[in-house]
Amino acid sequence: MPAYAVVGATSWGVTLAALLERAGNDVILLVRSELEAHAVRAAGGLERLGTGPVLGPRVHIHPMPLTANHAAGLSGALVAVPSHAFRAAVQAAGLPRSLPVVSAAKGLDLETSSRMTEVLHALGYDPDRTGALSGPNLAHEIIRGLPAAAVIATPDLELGRAWQTALSAGAFRVYASTDVLGVELAGALKNVIAIAAGAAWGLGFGANAVAAIMTRGLAEMTRLGLALGAEVATFNGLAGVGDLAATCFSPLSRNRRFGELLAAGRTPADAVDEIGETVEGAHTAPVSLRLAAAAGVELPITAEVAAVIGGERTVPEAMLRLLGRPLAREELPRR
Numbered sequence: 001m002p003a004y005a006v007v008g009a010t011s012w013g014v015t016l017a018a019l020l021e022r023a024g025n026d027v028i029l030l031v032r033s034e035l036e037a038h039a040v041r042a043a044g045g046l047e048r049l050g051t052g053p054v055l056g057p058r059v060h061i062h063p064m065p066l067t068a069n070h071a072a073g074l075s076g077a078l079v080a081v082p083s084h085a086f087r088a089a090v091q092a093a094g095l096p097r098s099l100p101v102v103s104a105a106k107g108l109d110l111e112t113s114s115r116m117t118e119v120l121h122a123l124g125y126d127p128d129r130t131g132a133l134s135g136p137n138l139a140h141e142i143i144r145g146l147p148a149a150a151v152i153a154t155p156d157l158e159l160g161r162a163w164q165t166a167l168s169a170g171a172f173r174v175y176a177s178t179d180v181l182g183v184e185l186a187g188a189l190k191n192v193i194a195i196a197a198g199a200a201w202g203l204g205f206g207a208n209a210v211a212a213i214m215t216r217g218l219a220e221m222t223r224l225g226l227a228l229g230a231e232v233a234t235f236n237g238l239a240g241v242g243d244l245a246a247t248c249f250s251p252l253s254r255n256r257r258f259g260e261l262l263a264a265g266r267t268p269a270d271a272v273d274e275i276g277e278t279v280e281g282a283h284t285a286p287v288s289l290r291l292a293a294a295a296g297v298e299l300p301i302t303a304e305v306a307a308v309i310g311g312e313r314t315v316p317e318a319m320l321r322l323l324g325r326p327l328a329r330e331e332l333p334r335r
């Protein structure tokens with residue numbers, strides 16, 4: 001039987017471990033401590049997912065690092081911790097450098113502006129064997145068996161096909177791509193646009209306003225992606241428009257909720273505390289602005305989200321600035 005490792009007993013990590021098991025694999029779920037291992041074993045998953053036990057007997061829960069014994073039989077590993085904890089988690093996990101490793105995180109490194117696969121490369125993992133998983137994938141829906149599709153990007157399509165088989169089970173359907181940069185970037189950038197959409201919902205705006213933010217948000221995500229070498233098709237796919245739609249419309253999205261709380265007048269710190277889980281877009285907004293400045297690309301919505309998070313203006317002020325921008329021709333990036 002194939003065996004895979006999952007790094008991180010997060011909502012997404014536990015969900016991915018359950019999917020791998022449902023698809024017929026053995027799984028090693030690597031957690032931070034013996035205490036955490038005990039809690040995840042006792043709950044059969046995570047209590048905050050609210051499902052009851054979801055992990056079966058083929059998911060083996062162990063504290064990091066991976067033992068040589070376990071490492072020997074692995075076909076690959078998925079890393080499912082938030083981007084701010086990604087580097088430390090990979091270092092602690094002790095995954096063999098030759099192992100195919102896929103990032104399931106949707107964020108950028110705050111210090112270096114790197115994508116998570118670039119963090120993996122910097123840690124010595126083989127660029128030909130690293131990849132990214134993304135798409136409209138709210139863990140709370142997937143863990144309940146609701147249908148969903150994802151995209152896994154690897155430089156080598158053969159490797160991508162192996163990952164597709166490993167993860168696709170029941171109502172979870174995985175597509176393959178070779179645009180690692182685009183899939184990763186789209187997954188990170190859409191969180192910032194979802195914060196803006198949440199702010200619009202929070203101000204009592206309607207679906208028209210949210211659809212406008214999504215469409216212009218997709219245009220700026222694509223503009224940056226193309227400037228950095230991504231493929232336009234990726235932004236029209238599951239990792240782009242697909243995930244943008246799920247995140248901007250679903251009340252389950254933490255990024256959307258963060259935007260709603262900002263619109264209600266909470267400080268960013270209070271909003272994160274109230275949500276109590278990962279809000280990747282709050283870190284990604286300033287990092288994507290840095291990437292955009294270096295690439296000579298304008299990101300008006302992202303800039304306003306970053307300004308609100310930075311305490312430079314309120315949500316209503318930011319919305320007024322967006323509405324007051326010079327009238328322009330509708331430019332949709334293509335190449």
Ligand SMILES: NC(=O)C1=CN([C@@H]2O[C@H](COP(=O)(O)OP(=O)(O)OC[C@H]3O[C@@H](n4cnc5c(N)ncnc54)[C@H](OP(=O)(O)O)[C@@H]3O)[C@@H](O)[C@H]2O)C=CC1
Pocket residue numbers: 007008009010011012013031032080081082083085089104105106107137138139140276277278280
């Ligand atoms: N949840 C979802 O629906 C989906 C999430 N993702 C992505 O997956 C990544 C993880 O998100 P998600 O699963 O929601 O995370 P959770 O919100 O479930 O977990 C976040 C918590 O993980 C903690 N953490 C840090 N390092 C580790 C670690 N090594 N193991 C376990 N927990 C750790 C952090 O705690 P501390 O305060 O200690 O740092 C943080 O509070 C993010 O990049 C997210 O964008 C992708 C698709 C779907």
Ligand SMILES: O=C(CO)COP(=O)(O)O
Pocket residue numbers: 106135136137138139191194243246247252253254255256278279280
């Ligand atoms: O990435 C996600 C859905 O695809 C999860 O979104 P949130 O992090 O906003 O909850």
